[in-house]
Amino acid sequence: MKEYAFGIDLGGTTAKVGLFTTAGALLEKWEVPTDTSEKGVRILPNLAAAVLGKMEEKGLTPDQIEGVGIGVPGPVQDSSVVPIVCANLGGWGQQDVAANLSLLLNGMKVLVGNDANVAALGEIWMGAAKGCRSAVMVTLGTGVGGGVIVNGKVIDGAHGAGGEIGHITVNKNETAVCGCGKHGCLEQYSSATGVVRCMKKLLEENPDVPCTLRGTDFAAKDVFDAARAGDALAAKEVDQMTDDLGLALAIIAATADPEVFLVGGGVARAGDVLFQPLTERYKTYAFKSCRETPIKQASLGNDAGIYGAVRLIVGA
Numbered sequence: 001m002k003e004y005a006f007g008i009d010l011g012g013t014t015a016k017v018g019l020f021t022t023a024g025a026l027l028e029k030w031e032v033p034t035d036t037s038e039k040g041v042r043i044l045p046n047l048a049a050a051v052l053g054k055m056e057e058k059g060l061t062p063d064q065i066e067g068v069g070i071g072v073p074g075p076v077q078d079s080s081v082v083p084i085v086c087a088n089l090g091g092w093g094q095q096d097v098a099a100n101l102s103l104l105l106n107g108m109k110v111l112v113g114n115d116a117n118v119a120a121l122g123e124i125w126m127g128a129a130k131g132c133r134s135a136v137m138v139t140l141g142t143g144v145g146g147g148v149i150v151n152g153k154v155i156d157g158a159h160g161a162g163g164e165i166g167h168i169t170v171n172k173n174e175t176a177v178c179g180c181g182k183h184g185c186l187e188q189y190s191s192a193t194g195v196v197r198c199m200k201k202l203l204e205e206n207p208d209v210p211c212t213l214r215g216t217d218f219a220a221k222d223v224f225d226a227a228r229a230g231d232a233l234a235a236k237e238v239d240q241m242t243d244d245l246g247l248a249l250a251i252i253a254a255t256a257d258p259e260v261f262l263v264g265g266g267v268a269r270a271g272d273v274l275f276q277p278l279t280e281r282y283k284t285y286a287f288k289s290c291r292e293t294p295i296k297q298a299s300l301g302n303d304a305g306i307y308g309a310v311r312l313i314v315g316a
């Protein structure tokens with residue numbers, strides 16, 4: 001094993017880049033703007049320039065670099081040779097990211113994974129699931145991302161849809177449409193956007209119930225803060241949200257049976273007011289042999305993606 005590796009977490013606005021030792025120490029991290037103009041033609045050249053520039057700055061030669069791992073916001077079908085479509089990267093078409101980036105890096109080893117799966121890999125390597133062979137991570141942000149690791153390997157599936165936890169149907173009767181075109185997806189209730197949408201609906205349906213959020217421009221965090229402070233309507237929303245999420249985790253437990261569930265993203269910072277009812281609801285739905293599976297907060301925050309990208313390179 002060579003001494004260093006780079007991890008990249010490619011997002012729609014910026015890419016996070018990290019220089020690591022192959023033992024997993026993060027030496028330096030920085031951000032590179034994601035240029036989505038002209039169908040993202042400059043995305044990979046800019047990332048290659050960032051890596052090569054850092055190597056020059058640090059006096060590192062290619063024989064000291066194990067490779068570059070990259071997490072991308074789209075479905076990935078194979079962790080080495082990957083045709084992908086990333087709708088939120090300015091119409092980036094199907095392309096073999098690993099081969100194309102490797103070419104720009106003079107033949108350096110490049111491996112690619114879906115960003116949510118890669119974040120889970122980071123958590124199992126150096127984060128809240130360290131030492132586990134299997135873990136399922138749910139990231140609650142604008143949407144709901146998921147990563148499933150079994151026996152140290154990412155489950156990306158036959159169609160790249162492995163880990164699409166946000167689109168598990170938890171409400172067959174929903175009429176509102178999810179971003180994916182279905183109805184009743186977990187993401188519609190448990191994402192930050194979903195919590196706000198559902199809270200607004202509760203306020204409309206209960207015009208006579210006093211609520212500290214009424215008439216304010218609130219975010220998901222405010223709903224959890226209000227519930228913690230004893231607001232009955234906000235508590236009702238948290239009950240519903242944790243019930244939906246607990247149900248989804250119990251469904252996943254019946255197929256993947258992980259050692260631990262991790263919850264990441266902005267909403268996970270709510271702490272006990274989220275995790276306590278979530279754990280209770282999970283237990284009511286879970287099959288008895290996996291009823292005690294812990295549900296923990298992810299610990300690497302925004303760095304999970306770059307850790308996991310390096311883990312792709314240094315091997316599971």
Ligand SMILES: [Zn+2]
Nearest residue numbers: 167178180185
């Ligand atoms: Zn959906």
